[in-house]
Amino acid sequence: MISAANRFRPFETAFDEGAALAILRGAVDGADDGELFLERSRSESLSFDDGRLKAASYDASEGFGLRAVAGPTAGYAHSTEMTEAALRRAAETCRLAAQGGGGVLAAPPAPTNRRLYHEIDPLEGPSFATKAALLREIDDWLRARDPRVAQVSVSLSGGVQEIEILRPEGLRLAEARPLVRLNISVIVEKDGRRETGSWGAGGRTGYDGLIAPEAWRKGAEEALRVALVNLEAEDAPAGVMEVALGAGWPGILLHEAIGHGLEGDFNRKKTSAFSGLMGQQVAAKGVTVVDDGTIPDRRGSLSFDDEGTPTSRTTLIEDGILTGYMQDRQNARLMGVSPTGNGRRQSYAHIPMPRMTNTIMLGGEADPADVVKAVKDGIYAVNFGGGQVDITNGKFVFSCTEAYRVKNGEIGRPVKGATLIGDGPTALRRVRMIGDDMAMDPGIGTCGKNGQGVPVGVGQPTLLIDGLTVGGAGM
Secondary structure, three states: OOOHHHOOOHHHHOOOHHHHHHHHHHHOOOOOEEEEEEEEEEEEEEEEEOOEEEEEEEEEEEEEEEEEEEOOEEEEEEEOOOOHHHHHHHHHHHHHHHOOOOOOOOOOOOOOOOOOOOOOOHHHOOOHHHHHHHHHHHHHHHHHHOOOEEEEEEEEEEEEEEEEEEOOOOOEEEEEEEEEEEEEEEEEEEOOEEEEEEEEEEEOOOOHHHHOHHHHHHHHHHHHHHHHHHHOOEEOOOEEEEEEEOOOOOHHHHHHHHHHHHEHHHHHOOOOOOOOOOOOEOOOOOOOEEEEOOOOOOOOOOOEOOOOOEOOEEEEEEOOEEOOOEOOHHHHHHHOOOOOOOEEOOOOOOOOEEOOOEEEEOOOOEOHHHHHHOOOEEEEEEEEEEEEEEOOOOEEEEEEEEEEEEEOOEEEEEEEOOEEEEEHHHHHHOEEEEEOOOEEOOOOEEEEEOOEEEEEEEEEOOEEEEEEEEEOOOO
């Protein structure tokens, strides 16, 4: 736990709570909503590459953001100067959003004492020297495992975000949000050919479970396995074919291709491919998608969002029917629905907006092996790398980092250079089989939107999708 002496206590060290509340109430007078968001963040990052410690950094920031919301307009001001004078200047800016007044403050979020993770500071854990030595140990261990290992890259990062939220009705919430992550990448070489494999893991915990030998060795073995698989891979085929997707991290396709399209702001503005389709069939029967910010210790989980609303398990698609969107307070009010606890921001310097937490397709009833056996002519995409998506139509392009050719249900040679091309709404309708092996990703996701990045999680079972376009070098 973070010691009492080291906790972020802005209303003891920087502001008088009563004075801050009065300034906040003045800023939102005539507005519909608003809050004072205060934050202190501390983080570190170490990277080891090519046999040496390549970079090490430590960052610390502190500041506040003040917001007043009037209809679709928001006035926002932020500062690193934690003083009453700075807060008054911010309030003057925010008041411009409510010119003319007439607003009635929305009902406050329900208070909560729920905590989904331990309030710890990873930086108070192992020493810098210990962490640096660990990265070297991982490098040495992998090189000793296989003579084909040509290069190892390892990065370790961790930190804690401490926040307080003060709302105009007097509700005050506070918590510390830890976050850690370990990534291992391996390059292997044989006969002049080089291929890469990677692994990563993390969550809202301390370092201990992540850097324990049994944990990182298992991850290092996985990174090496994928690299060696790719070393034997042939060029991927090209064309429209059946695609089986693996469980877990491949849910990033779900996150990108349809998740953003189910965020409230895009639907209120009618710029999403799912706009106006509430209550309609948008996916194959059996497809159920939820956004769940309540899973303990997960990377995308929050006890409450950055507006103070407790997070929830929000059903977005149920048995193929569109049933809900992810909402912050502003968009929920404008759309006449309830907030879902998805109001998120990168930091005090950013305005909140509807964002995903942990976005998951629930499992079905099929044996995962039977899902792959049902592929007549296609590929089995076990894992993904990067991708791109157009939110307005759901069109996506994703690169496979581990994939195999499948013919008549038999898994064949690994393939390289495979990309999956399609659009989210169409892909959802073409889901033919859903495995019973739903799994979460290992805790490595970061989602970008409007220049803001936030940690997220994804999950899905093994899936079979008919008719995705596979881009590759082979025919």
